[in-house]
Amino acid sequence: MRVTIFGGTGLLGKALVREWKSDQVAALGSKDADIRDPQQVLKAVTQTRPDWIVLAAAYTDVDGCETNRDLAFAVNSEGAVNVARAAKEAQAKLLLVSTDYVFDGLSTTPYEIDHTRAPRSVYGQSKAAAEEQLIKILPDCCIARTSWLFGVGGKCFPDTILKLAASRAEIDVVDDQRGCPTHALDLARAIVQLCHNNAKGIVHVTNSGDCTWFEFAQEIVAQAGSPCLVKPTTSDKFVRRAPRPQYSVLSGKSLNHYRISMPAWKDALREYLADRSSSR
Numbered sequence: 001m002r003v004t005i006f007g008g009t010g011l012l013g014k015a016l017v018r019e020w021k022s023d024q025v026a027a028l029g030s031k032d033a034d035i036r037d038p039q040q041v042l043k044a045v046t047q048t049r050p051d052w053i054v055l056a057a058a059y060t061d062v063d064g065c066e067t068n069r070d071l072a073f074a075v076n077s078e079g080a081v082n083v084a085r086a087a088k089e090a091q092a093k094l095l096l097v098s099t100d101y102v103f104d105g106l107s108t109t110p111y112e113i114d115h116t117r118a119p120r121s122v123y124g125q126s127k128a129a130a131e132e133q134l135i136k137i138l139p140d141c142c143i144a145r146t147s148w149l150f151g152v153g154g155k156c157f158p159d160t161i162l163k164l165a166a167s168r169a170e171i172d173v174v175d176d177q178r179g180c181p182t183h184a185l186d187l188a189r190a191i192v193q194l195c196h197n198n199a200k201g202i203v204h205v206t207n208s209g210d211c212t213w214f215e216f217a218q219e220i221v222a223q224a225g226s227p228c229l230v231k232p233t234t235s236d237k238f239v240r241r242a243p244r245p246q247y248s249v250l251s252g253k254s255l256n257h258y259r260i261s262m263p264a265w266k267d268a269l270r271e272y273l274a275d276r277s278s279s280r
């Protein structure tokens with residue numbers, strides 16, 4: 001099987017390249033093909049002749065999207081449409097990586113795949129628009145929503161906490177936003193399986209279990225053996241441009257259909273920390 005990854009230079013893209021040993025993989029960054037340009041996308045797809053396209057490319061700066069709305073939509077929505085049209089023309093299957101930000105963040109129980117999209121940030125709106133348009137262009141495409149991605153090879157929350165913990169005696173972390181941390185390597189492994197299983201429709205792919213950012217930070221510091229004290233605080237102390245969901249736990253039920261089980265986030269964190277120290 002041939003696979004083309006758009007976003008192959010990003011956090012998830014690098015993990016996909018590491019994990020995707022069984023097939024022939026072409027990993028493309030924005031210099032190889034800017035997904036805003038339909039001609040570049042078509043050329044890349046024609047040259048790589050994929051059976052599957054994984055669309056992990058996105059403008060992922062959530063706060064940046066608030067002030068660069070046009071760029072957010074150009075990359076995350078129109079770019080995704082360009083990739084879907086090229087996939088259709090080449091008769092390739094498509095998996096779009098999407099996000100918990102398509103929801104309103106007001107639920108108190110895990111979001112199921114058919115919960116209404118109601119994004120509150122520009123980033124979420126641009127990704128939700130991509131989902132809606134891709135389903136129209138390629139009704140059999142797969143949309144894998146994930147959340148709170150971390151891993152080596154990119155900026156991520158555990159790395160930020162460990163760097164802060166190295167220079168501070170205590171750090172304040174918000175305790176009023178709950179979600180599911182997801183190790184990029186586990187997500188990559190699940191995506192490989194989804195493609196091998198000809199997955200269609202929406203699936204939620206996160207590590208199992210959920211926590212607040214404070215609980216996540218506490219566990220990071222504990223597993224790393226740092227003496228830094230993590231203290232709970234509230235979101236109003238950390239005002240950001242884009243609204244953050246209070247609750248974005250994604251239900252894992254949709255993965256059962258493919259018999260894919262995701263490791264618990266604390267185990268995933270352990271693997272990340274080992275990976276981080278061996279890659280330094």
Ligand SMILES: NC(=O)c1ccc[n+]([C@@H]2O[C@H](COP(=O)([O-])OP(=O)(O)OC[C@H]3O[C@@H](n4cnc5c(N)ncnc54)[C@H](OP(=O)(O)O)[C@@H]3O)[C@@H](O)[C@H]2O)c1
Pocket residue numbers: 006007008009010011012013028029030031033034035036055056057058059060075079097098099100127146147148149150154
């Ligand atoms: N990070 C999270 O917490 C999170 C949570 C939920 C969902 N997601 C989704 O997961 C996916 C992967 O996220 P990530 O964290 O791995 O992203 P990332 O590290 O920010 O990487 C973004 C990737 O997109 C590429 N890209 C950006 N603009 C592009 C353009 N105009 N044309 C072509 N490629 C472009 C980048 O290429 P270059 O580096 O070569 O420019 C890079 O490979 C995204 O779809 C994101 O929406 C992420």
